[in-house]
Amino acid sequence: MNRAVIVKAKRTPIGKVNGMLKNYGPHELAAPLIKDLAEGQEEKINDVILGNAVGPGGNIARLSALEAGLPLSVPGLTLDRQCSAGLEAIRMASYFIQGGAGTCYIAGGTESVSTSPYPSRARFSPDKVGDPDMGLAAEYVAEKYAISKESQDEYARLSYERSWTAHRQGLLTDEIIPMGEYQTDEELFKQRKIEALLKRAKPIFKKSGTVTAANSCGIHDGASAVLIMEEEAARRQGLTPVLRFLDSEVAGVHPFYPGFAPVPAIQTILERNYLTIEDIDLAEINEAFSSKIAACANELSIPYEKLNVNGGALTIGHPYGASGAIMVTKLFHEVQRRKSAKYALAAIGSGGGIGVAVLFEVVSQK
Template identity: 75%
Template sequence: MKRAVIVQAKRTPIGKKDGILRDIQPHELAAPLLQHLADGLEEKIEDIILGNVVGPGGNVARVAALEAGLPLSAAGITIDRQCSAGLEAIRIACYFVQGGAGSCYIAGGVESTSTSPFPARARFSPEKIGDPDMGVAAEFVAEKYAITREMQDEYALLSYTRSWEAYDKGYFHQEIIPIGDFHQDEELLRKRKMEVLLNRAKPIFKKNGTVTAANSCGIHDGASAVLVMEESMAVNHGFQPVLRFLDSEVAGVLPHYPGAAPIPAIQALLKRNSLTIEDIDLIEINEAFSSKIVTCTKELSIPYEKLNVCGGALTLGHPYGASGSIMITRLFYEVQRRKDIKYVLAAIGSGGGIGVAVLFEVAT
């Protein structure tokens, strides 16, 4: 079996909806990433796979590839698995390599909520089952798994602190390709008094609820992508493999509990590979809501010390289709800063009650 490895990873700055990236269309956000990752390999890129959720429709990946000036042969395909789309794009690219369909892909995701033509979200579930908004569903998760407001706020503060520590150390600078004059995540342009905000915030989705604006992610724009290659090809072209794809899993749960969807996906993935949480050195789970993260850590016995160690979407933002790829980009750089890291895992839960989990081993 051929082995798929990630040899490069980058992202744009993340901007607030109607913020610094407000006038940039999805294909324009993605194009600089494609140019960077394809540099010197333009004729070798066999396809571009991008996740996108609220874009203009059509094939954003194809338009971005053309905008980037890539060869016409790099056709491009756009997929939508809601918030899992960017992670799913990488998963697909890895399986293409593993199965021998190709040897070199760019995969990731892009989202411009600022330019989205849709006034409302798409349906997650048929009415006969129930179709709660994600915030309401975050309350459902908190209720079902007995996650208190205090538990959620505690994690939100931890994530915020970690994000700023990572920024101060220059970690995010390693990840980012500037877009025009913008080279920094918009949420990090000004430090907030997070403890005060957490204390003051009121429930926004349910009376007497636990989910607030302070322990939830915002709505954002951004893009991220990685270069996936067959391992021997990567080495022959002078690349150092960093993350080697091992396996992945997709699970479905009741659409009322999307935040819990990573749990069965991670459990099945670990079981099939004869691993436990103790064997995984670093874990990224998308921080759409604190209730989601606290639930996953509680049910899977994940220590905070190995989870989202540089913070995540609660601080930086959640550009839907890009978030899964942003998590892989974060892992790509974090494993290179550490020693004795063997296994890493990324997971995300998304609208409709879908969980995606992907397992890598460190190749360096």
Template identity: 70%
Template sequence: MNRAVIVKAKRTPIGKMGGIFRDIQSHELAAPLLSHLANGLVQKIDDIILGNIVGPGGNISRIAALEAGFPHSVTGMTIDRQCSAGLEAIRMACYLVQGGAGHCYIAGGVESTSTSPFQSRAKFAPDKIGDPDMGVAAENVAEKYSISRVLQDEYALLSYKRSWDSYNKGFFKQEIIPVIDIHEDEAFFKKRNLEDLLPRAKPIFKKNGTITAANSCGIHDGASAVLIMEENIAVNNGLQPILRFMDSEVSGVHPNYPGEAPIPAILAILKRNNLSISEIDLFEINEAFSSKIVACSKELSIPYEKLNVCGGALTLGHPYGASGSMVITRLFHQVQRRKDLKYVLAAIGSGGGIGVAVLLEVVI
């Protein structure tokens, strides 16, 4: 079997809805990213796979490739698996390489909530099953797993401190390519006193609930993608493999509890590969809501010391279709700053009750 490896990974800065990228459409966000990843390799690209959730519809991947000036022979495919779309794109590209369908893919996701023409979200599930908004669903997860407001706020503060620490150390600079002369995430333009805000924040989805604006993510714009190649071809082209695709899993849970979806996906992938939680060196699980992360940590016994160690979406933001690729991009750069790492795992839960997990082996 061919082996799929990730040799490059980058993202754009992340902007707030109506913020720094308010006039930049999805394909315009993705195009500079594609150009950067394909530099010197455009003729070798078999396809581009991008996740996108809130539109404007059509094949954004193809439009972005054309915007980037790629040859007409480089096609493009756009997929929607809600918030897991960016991770699914990477998963799909890895399997295509393994199966010999191609040898070189760009995969990831892009989202422009600012320019989306859609005023409301798509359905996650039929009404007869229950189709709660993600905030309400996060409340459901908090209740099911007995995740208190205190535990959520504690995690939100930890993540916030980690994000700012990573920013101050220049870690995010390693991930980012500039777009229209913007070089950093909008979240870092001004520091909030989150320690003071957390106890004062009011529940926003349910009366007497635990989910607040301070312990959940915002709505954002951004793009992220990786370059995936067959390992021998990458090496023969002078590229250093960083992460090797090992396995992946998709799980389905009740649509009322999408935040728990990474749990069965992670359990299944570890069981199939005869691995334990203790053998995974780093976990990245998208931080849509604190309740989700605390529940996953609690149920899987993942210590915070291994989980989202550079912070995440609670501070930086959650550009839906791109977030699954951003957790892979974060791992890609983390493993190059660390030593003696063997396995890392990325996971995300999404609307409709779907969880995606990807297991990767550190090559360097």
């Protein structure tokens, strides 16, 4: 079987909704990434696959590829699995390579909530099943899995501190391609007093609830993508494989509990590969809500020491269709700082109760 490896991974800085990136459409966010990732491989790229959740419709991947100046022969595929779309794009490209459909893909996601033409979210589930907003669903997860406000706030504080530490240490610089004058995540322009924010924040989705604005992610714009190649083809081009795709899984749960959906996906992927959570050196689970992270970490016994080690969406934001690719980009750069890392895992839950998990092996750099 052909082996798919990630050799490059980048993201834009993340902007607040109607903030610094408000004038960029989703294709304009993705195009600079595609151009950078494709450098030297333009004629070899089989396809560009991008996830997107909130429009404007059409084939954004093809539009982005053309905007980036790729050859007309490079097509483009846009997919929507809501918040897991960016990770699904990477998963799909990896399977295409394994199956021999091609040897070189750009995959990821892009989201411009600021320019979205849609005034409200898409339907996740029919009324007969129940179709809660994601915030209310985060409350349902907290209730069902006994996640207290204190534990949610504790994780939100940890994530915030990790994001700021990574920013100050320059760990995020390698991930980011500047957008015009912007090369830093907008939420990192000015530090807030997180303890005070957590203390005074009130429930916003349920009167007697535990989910607040301070332990939830914000709404943001941004894009992220990776260059995935067949391993031997990459080596022939003088490129260095960093993450090798091993396996993936998609799971469905009740639409009331999308935040818990990564759990069965991760459990299946570990069992199938004869691994335990102790074998995983680094894990990224999208930080849409603290209740989700705490529930998944508790159920899977994931220590926070190896989960979202440089912070995540709770601080820098969650550009829906891009977030899965942002997590993989974070893993790509972090494993290179940890020479002993062997396995890395990325997972995300999305509207409708869908969980996607992807398992990577860290390629030994001899």
